[in-house]
Amino acid sequence: MTRYDRLQTTFCGVKFENPVMLSSSPVSNTGEMVGRAFDAGFGGVVFKTIGVGREKIVHPGPRMAGYDYHSDRLVGLQNVEQISDRPMADNMADLSYLKKNWPEKVVVSSIMGFTKDEWRDLAKASEDVGADMLELNFSCPHMTVEGSGMKVSHAQALVGEFTAEVKKVTGLPVLAKLTPNITDITETARYAAEGGADGLTAINTVMAISGVGLDDYTPRPNVAGKGAMSGYSGPAVKPIGLRCVAQLAQADSLGLPVSGCGGIETWIDAAEYLLLGAGTLQITTGVIHYGYRIVEDILEGLDFFLAERGLHGLDQVVGKALPNLVPTDQFDLSSQGVADYDLDRCVGCGQCHIVCQDAGGQCLTWDDADRRPVMHEERCLGCMICSFVCPVATPPMITYRVVPGKPEILPPPSV
Amino acid sequence: MKPALTMNQAMAEAARCLLCHDAPCAAGCPASTAPDVFIRKLRFRNLKGAAKVIKERNVMGGVCAVVCPTCSLCAAGCTAAGLDEPIDIGALQRFIVEHAWEMGFSPLSAGKPNGLKVAIVGSGPAGLSCAAELARAGYQAMVFERLSAPGGMLRHAIPDHRLSPAFLERELEDIRALGVRFRLETAIRTQQDLDSLREQGFGAVFLATGAWRCATLDLPGRPREGVTDALTFLMGAKERPKELRHELAGKDVLVVGGGDTAMDAAVTASLAGARDVFILYRRSFAQMPGSPEEKTLAMDAGVHFMILTQPVGFETRGDRVTGLRVVRTRLGEPDSGGRRRPLPISGTEHSLPADLVVEAIGLSPDTSIREIRSLRTDEAGRIQVTAGQRAAADLPVFAGGDAVRGASVVAKAVCDGKAAAAAIRKELGR
Numbered sequence: 120m121t122r123y124d125r126l127q128t129t130f131c132g133v134k135f136e137n138p139v140m141l142s143s144s145p146v147s148n149t150g151e152m153v154g155r156a157f158d159a160g161f162g163g164v165v166f167k168t169i170g171v172g173r174e175k176i177v178h179p180g181p182r183m184a185g186y187d188y189h190s191d192r193l194v195g196l197q198n199v200e201q202i203s204d205r206p207m208a209d210n211m212a213d214l215s216y217l218k219k220n221w222p223e224k225v226v227v228s229s230i231m232g233f234t235k236d237e238w239r240d241l242a243k244a245s246e247d248v249g250a251d252m253l254e255l256n257f258s259c260p261h262m263t264v265e266g267s268g269m270k271v272s273h274a275q276a277l278v279g280e281f282t283a284e285v286k287k288v289t290g291l292p293v294l295a296k297l298t299p300n301i302t303d304i305t306e307t308a309r310y311a312a313e314g315g316a317d318g319l320t321a322i323n324t325v326m327a328i329s330g331v332g333l334d335d336y337t338p339r340p341n342v343a344g345k346g347a348m349s350g351y352s353g354p355a356v357k358p359i360g361l362r363c364v365a366q367l368a369q370a371d372s373l374g375l376p377v378s379g380c381g382g383i384e385t386w387i388d389a390a391e392y393l394l395l396g397a398g399t400l401q402i403t404t405g406v407i408h409y410g411y412r413i414v415e416d417i418l419e420g421l422d423f424f425l426a427e428r429g430l431h432g433l434d435q436v437v438g439k440a441l442p443n444l445v446p447t448d449q450f451d452l453s454s455q456g457v458a459d460y461d462l463d464r465c466v467g468c469g470q471c472h473i474v475c476q477d478a479g480g481q482c483l484t485w486d487d488a489d490r491r492p493v494m495h496e497e498r499c500l501g502c503m504i505c506s507f508v509c510p511v512a513t514p515p516m517i518t519y520r521v522v523p524g525k526p527e528i529l530p531p532p533s534v
Numbered sequence: 535m536k537p538a539l540t541m542n543q544a545m546a547e548a549a550r551c552l553l554c555h556d557a558p559c560a561a562g563c564p565a566s567t568a569p570d571v572f573i574r575k576l577r578f579r580n581l582k583g584a585a586k587v588i589k590e591r592n593v594m595g596g597v598c599a600v601v602c603p604t605c606s607l608c609a610a611g612c613t614a615a616g617l618d619e620p621i622d623i624g625a626l627q628r629f630i631v632e633h634a635w636e637m638g639f640s641p642l643s644a645g646k647p648n649g650l651k652v653a654i655v656g657s658g659p660a661g662l663s664c665a666a667e668l669a670r671a672g673y674q675a676m677v678f679e680r681l682s683a684p685g686g687m688l689r690h691a692i693p694d695h696r697l698s699p700a701f702l703e704r705e706l707e708d709i710r711a712l713g714v715r716f717r718l719e720t721a722i723r724t725q726q727d728l729d730s731l732r733e734q735g736f737g738a739v740f741l742a743t744g745a746w747r748c749a750t751l752d753l754p755g756r757p758r759e760g761v762t763d764a765l766t767f768l769m770g771a772k773e774r775p776k777e778l779r780h781e782l783a784g785k786d787v788l789v790v791g792g793g794d795t796a797m798d799a800a801v802t803a804s805l806a807g808a809r810d811v812f813i814l815y816r817r818s819f820a821q822m823p824g825s826p827e828e829k830t831l832a833m834d835a836g837v838h839f840m841i842l843t844q845p846v847g848f849e850t851r852g853d854r855v856t857g858l859r860v861v862r863t864r865l866g867e868p869d870s871g872g873r874r875r876p877l878p879i880s881g882t883e884h885s886l887p888a889d890l891v892v893e894a895i896g897l898s899p900d901t902s903i904r905e906i907r908s909l910r911t912d913e914a915g916r917i918q919v920t921a922g923q924r925a926a927a928d929l930p931v932f933a934g935g936d937a938v939r940g941a942s943v944v945a946k947a948v949c950d951g952k953a954a955a956a957a958i959r960k961e962l963g964r
Contacts, residue, residue: 189577190546466616469555485555490613510552510617 121160123422128433130376130398131292131317133251135225137162138433139389139414142320142380142401143229143254143296145200146411150213154220159411160418163225164217165320165378165401168202168256169210169245170230171237174264176204183407184339186329186355193408195355197329199261199340199347202231207241211248218249227294231256233267235284242285242293253291254378255282255316257307258298258323261349269298269323275310282314294378296320297363299356304363305370312375320378320401321363324350353404357382361395365444368396384413386420393421393433394440457499459520464511465491471505471517479504480528500528535600535698536625544629548577550614551621558611559623565592565663565948569608569623572630585634586641588627589708593642593666594659594948596635596705597688599627600697602945603794603825635704644713645672648964653678653736655722658686659944660935661742662709663951664958669712671959676736677714680721686744687936688944691768691795693802694775696831724905728931738930738958741906741917742951745936749896751790755848760855764791764799764894771802781890782808788858788886789837790814790845791894792822795941797832799892804835811837812886816844816863816876840886844876849885857887897941906931916940922957923950930961 126137140163141147141156148167156164170176179199186195203210217226228245230253232238242253257278259268271277278295285293295311297304299322308319326348330339338346360381367377379397383389384405392400405413430436467490475483475492482498483505485491492505506517539547557570568587575584588595602608604624612620634641650673654661657679665675683689688702710716722728722739731739748763750756762770771778787803789796792815804811813832815822818841822829833839840860847859862882865874899915908926910918917933919925925933934950936942 189549190542466552466613467554468552468613470553472555473553487556490556490558 121419123418125422125425125430125432126162126418128398130378131252131294133225133292135162135399136223137418138393138399139417140164140225140227140378140399140401141406142403143168143256144403144407146403146406148203149205150216153213153217156406156411156414157217157221157224160414161224161411163227163251163399165227165229165254166210166214166217168229168231168259169207169241170202171232171240172207173233173237176201177263178204179263179340179342181340181342184329186351186353193353193404195327195329195351195353196404196407197327197339197349197351198324199342199349201261201263202256202259207244211244214245214250215248218251225251227252227254229254229256229296230285231259231262231267232281233264235281238281238284239288242289242291246289246291250291252294253285253289254294254296254320255285255311256296256323257281257311258296259350260298260300260324260326261347269300269326272298272301272307275307278307279310279314282311282316286315292317294318294320296323297367298323299359299363300326303366305366305373308367308370308373308375312373316375318376318378318398319367320380321367322356322360322381324352325356325359327351352381353408354382354384354388357388357391361391364392364397365395365441368438369441369444383417384408386417386424389417389421390424390436391440393436394438395444396438396441398433398437454521455525456501456519456521457496457525458494458501458503458505459518460492460494461516461518462491464516466511467491468510470508470510474504474508478502480530498528501525535695535701538632539625539629541629541633544576544626547622547626548573550618551577552613552617553577554613558613559608559621562608562610563945564607564943565594565598565945565952567592567595567598567608567627567945569627573621573623573626576626576630581630581633582637582639582641584630585639588630589634589641592945592948593663593709594705594944595627596631597659597697597702598945598948599624599631600701601688601692603827603943605826607943607945631705640708640711642666642670642708642712644711645670647674648672650674650962650964651676651734651736652958652962653722653731653739654742655739656686656742656744656935656937657684657716658688658742658744658935658947660744660937660947660951660954661686661740662706662714663948664740664742664934664955665714665951666709666712667952667955668958669709669714671955671964673959673962673964675714677716678720678722679716679718682719684716684718686742690772691765691798693768693771693798693805695801695805696798699772725907728906728929737962738932740923740951740954740958741925741931741933741937742935742947743900743937745897745899745941747898747900747915748893749898750893751845751848751895753845753847755850757848757850757855758853760889761848761891761893764789764795764892765897767799767892768795768802771806775806778802778806782806784809785889786810786812786887787890787892788812788814788888789892789894790858791896792817792824793894793896793941794824794828795897796892796894797824797828797837799894800832800837801835803890803892804832804837808890811835812840812888813837814840814843814845814858814860814886816842817873818842818865821865821873842876844878846878846883848891849887855888855891857885858891859883860886897936899937899940909933914940922960923954924957930958932957
């Protein structure tokens with residue numbers, strides 16, 4: 120297995136050979152599975168969330184539903200999976216097994232208690248079997264057991280209280296895993312910080328309904344004739360994950376490192392999370408779609424990304440896009456532009472013309488004989504929707520060109 | 535037949551479509567099947583709507599999807615070719631039609647009966663499309679077919695590997711469901727036949743008798759055995775496939791000609807177990823009139839292409855062919871048709887042994903139709919029509935398909951059938 124020196128990092132005081140971890144989910148369900156993920160290249164794991172076992176955990180069947188877009192499979196994934204259904208002792212034994220056999224990998228124990236006692240017991244037990252860190256699951260959106268998961272985040276004070284309980288009994292670094300299903304994720308984060316959290320993980324899954332059966336009128340996944348609003352993940356939620364990570368990373372006076380997750384499949388996704396402030400990364404849906412081998416190209420791609428910029432480590436990347444992330448009221452509205460067409464490369468489909476007519480500034484007419492769009496730049500809004508639908512996309516044939524002193528374009532009243 | 539696309543494959547192919555503003559595919563379909571519309575409907579998961587568009591515009595939409603040379607029709611102008619490859623429009627069309635069949639969705643329905651009767655002569659694609667259009671408008675459409683089963687060339691000449699009888703039968707089912715009726719083994723050839731139709735109350739007649747006359751090699755000493763025209767060969771292959779396998783086992787076959795019929799004959803011979811099958815063509819590969827799809831099919835079947843090779847005589851033993859005398863050619867100046875003329879190269883004459891020679895050098899309309907008064911035909915036997923497929927000034931007689939065009943594609947026959955139906959409706963006022 121290739122080692123990437125540039126990708127070594129320290130997060131919450133723990134050394135990682137690379138920042139890519141499995142997130143707490145079916146992909147980190149057993150020691151045997153995680154061992155293979157480590158061999159494939161993952162730098163660490165957040166193990167499947169462990170409870171004390173007071174309440175019997177039963178996974179609904181079926182427990183997931185894929186969301187497809189046209190012929191692309193699994194653009195999103197909805198699940199109603201619960202925390203681990205295995206005995207606590209077996210899970211603890213697996214954590215121990217992993218630390219013994221892969222000492223250089225980071226093992227994070229994800230825990231979920233229902234009472235302060237349980238949180239303490241789980242934290243202590245995890246530390247005893249050699250876990251490097253703890254992740255407190257305050258955010259599973261579909262626990263079938265009352266008073267757990269995301270419901271904790273909604274009673275925000277509990278986030279602080281449970282974090283504080285955990286910190287009382289352990290010296291391990293503690294991450295609070297947050298839900299995006301809340302008005303302002305930084306508020307929950309502040310409670311976690313007050314409770315003594317050393318870092319944050321964002322995002323847990325987005326509350327969603329991935330589909331409804333048209334024959335049975337049942338939302339998906341269809342669990343014996345019923346569906347539920349539950350956690351949605353995968354590439355479809357990446358923009359939400361990026362937003363939440365950036366909010367946490369930018370929040371004044373929070374100052375906690377963030378482990379980022381939500382829809383990471385490629386090194387490009389990974390780099391985006393890093394640039395917006397994530398110090399480590401976590402993946403589940405990408406593995407559910409492609410297997411553990413997905414990590415190979417994330418690591419190699421990130422390494423190339425750093426190498427071609429002459430960067431020596433992740434600290435030269437993490438958060439570097441944040442200065443360019445501003446509220447919209449800080450935009451320079453005096454800078455305006457137009458769509459610039461390289462018509463030599465145009466294939467003549469006319470989709471630009473259609474969308475400009477129906478959604479843009481009606482600046483494109485159509486030359487029937489040449490089968491090419493004709494640009495009337497004085498009406499171009501510079502909205503660029505034409506470039507989003509243009510099939511000549513690599514590299515794009517339609518690009519944005521700033522026009523200094525461009526006059527304001529306001530459509531006249533319709534007559 | 536090629537395997538059909540799965541739903542996922544169809545959706546992936548539809549997703550490649552650029553949904554053009556001015557779809558060149560639509561302009562390229564002689565039958566106006568509107569590929570731009572049905573692909574967009576498929577893309578947006580309106581599969582019933584897609585099937586409706588195809589069948590409303592082209593009752594032979596299933597068959598066309600399978601047999602059309604799309605490379606030179608709808609797909610010829612496909613904008614997606616500017617990015618990678620043209621959309622496989624035929625495969626998508628077939629998927630939509632077959633999906634509707636599987637779902638039991640029939641988009642067409644018979645019109646309210648208007649009490650008018652129209653006779654359609656010939657049950658190939660031209661006749662069928664005319665009959666179906668009229669039935670949808672409430673006419674009683676009666677199709678007269680000289681052979682024992684409907685479908686014309688589709689039934690009797692297009693090989694099973696391109697169009698399975700079951701597939702054709704399923705499309706015919708849709709047409710029968712409209713109330714179109716068939717009178718089989720009933721030839722309409724003469725003025726007397728036509729008069730009889732009028733007496734039976736048929737208000738108009740559409741002649742769609744096809745192009746069933748096969749040209750033969752104009753060479754001396756044609757033996758009686760071992761030489762056959764392509765149509766006879768193909769019809770025999772469909773009627774008696776087992777006998778053909780027996781006859782061709784281990785034999786060598788020479789197919790003369792470069793069109794789709796030649797390809798069909800060659801592939802049929804190859805699939806039937808012939809040892810070596812040759813296509814003899816006097817011009818070069820690029821001048822072959824066969825569609826790229828058919829040429830590829832022939833190459834995939836292991837057919838040997840003997841281009842720039844022209845037959846000059848038969849070789850015989852008794853009444854039986856033993857081969858062809860051939861000469862190599864090179865291409866000279868273009869002829870009147872614009873194709874470069876083959877010029878024999880002296881001193882290259884040699885023999886090609888064969889057990890069977892198949893002549894596939896052209897199809898033309900049957901001349902027996904000339905017996906009908908007021909009908910005019912050209913030197914190739916093609917019925918002359920004016921606007922609206924009108925074939926006789928003084929009688930409500932219309933004509934279309936290969937009988938008018940000479941051997942052509944199914945989609946054009948469909949186009950003629952539709953045009954004739956429209957003209958007949960205008961003529962009869964319903």
